[in-house]
Amino acid sequence: MKPVVIVIGGTDSSGGAGLSRDITTLTELGCEARPVITAVTAQTDLAVHAVTAISPDHVAQQLSSALATGPVGAIKTGMLHSSETVLAVAEVLADFATIPLVIDPVLASSSGTPLLDPDGIAAIKTHLLPLCTLVTPNLPEGQILTGNERPELQAKALLELGAAAVLVKGGHGDGEASIDQLFQTGQSTREFAAPRLNATLRGTGCMLASAIAANLSLGHTRHQACSLAKDFVAHKLREAACQV
Numbered sequence: 001m002k003p004v005v006i007v008i009g010g011t012d013s014s015g016g017a018g019l020s021r022d023i024t025t026l027t028e029l030g031c032e033a034r035p036v037i038t039a040v041t042a043q044t045d046l047a048v049h050a051v052t053a054i055s056p057d058h059v060a061q062q063l064s065s066a067l068a069t070g071p072v073g074a075i076k077t078g079m080l081h082s083s084e085t086v087l088a089v090a091e092v093l094a095d096f097a098t099i100p101l102v103i104d105p106v107l108a109s110s111s112g113t114p115l116l117d118p119d120g121i122a123a124i125k126t127h128l129l130p131l132c133t134l135v136t137p138n139l140p141e142g143q144i145l146t147g148n149e150r151p152e153l154q155a156k157a158l159l160e161l162g163a164a165a166v167l168v169k170g171g172h173g174d175g176e177a178s179i180d181q182l183f184q185t186g187q188s189t190r191e192f193a194a195p196r197l198n199a200t201l202r203g204t205g206c207m208l209a210s211a212i213a214a215n216l217s218l219g220h221t222r223h224q225a226c227s228l229a230k231d232f233v234a235h236k237l238r239e240a241a242c243q244v
Contacts, residue, residue: 002032003217006066008089009078010039017203018079022210029214034066039081045202048113053081056088063092072099073217076209079106083119090127100133100216104209105141110202130162134222136209138169155183167226182226192227194234201240208233
């Protein structure tokens with residue numbers, strides 16, 4: 001049987017990010033996806049035109065049903081949209097602590113539209129981070145979540161909030177290489193590097209977190225899952241660069 005990964009997030013009518021990107025990634029990596037929809041967006045590659053939220057109660061019902069359908073190898077969260085939805089998801093997941101949970105803290109679209117309100121950010125920090133196996137902020141998201149600019153300080157703050165591990169993504173950084181850093185309490189920092197390419201590809205954050213969840217469901221360690229996912233995204237970026 002294929003490993004199952006539950007993906008919790010918003011739809012993207014352009015197909016570039018969100019659940020569309022999650023499902024495509026999981027399928028390519030040999031996993032089955034069970035989607036839980038938190039919001040429906042009307043968007044293109046350039047802008048988000050409208051967002052309609054799914055009620056937190058219905059999100060919780062979707063998630064409970066997905067968990068009851070059969071064994072689950074990993075869970076990944078993306079766009080959660082509101083504090084009420086964060087709390088609803090955290091309440092359900094509290095009873096499934098043995099399933100690896102990857103949190104992609106989606107705070108805004110690539111075009112800059114906010115996708116999570118301030119209360120929702122606070123709820124992630126208080127209620128969801130203590131449940132997670134790994135949280136995957138990029139540098140701007142890490143700064144919003146912690147108030148720190150430096151990756152090591154972002155990671156320290158997120159670990160102190162209860163995250164088991166933090167992968168600070170370096171795509172928004174400088175230099176010839178994009179370097180992601182994995183921080184785990186009591187362990188040395190691991191780095192995953194890939195050349196910084198002249199390529200534009202939406203949904204790479206969704207892709208990376210889903211690929212990590214897929215690899216965890218396949219039995220890889222956290223370090224192995226991050227390394228394999230980094231290579232997967234780098235390959236997709238190389239393909240996109242060839243089309244430029």
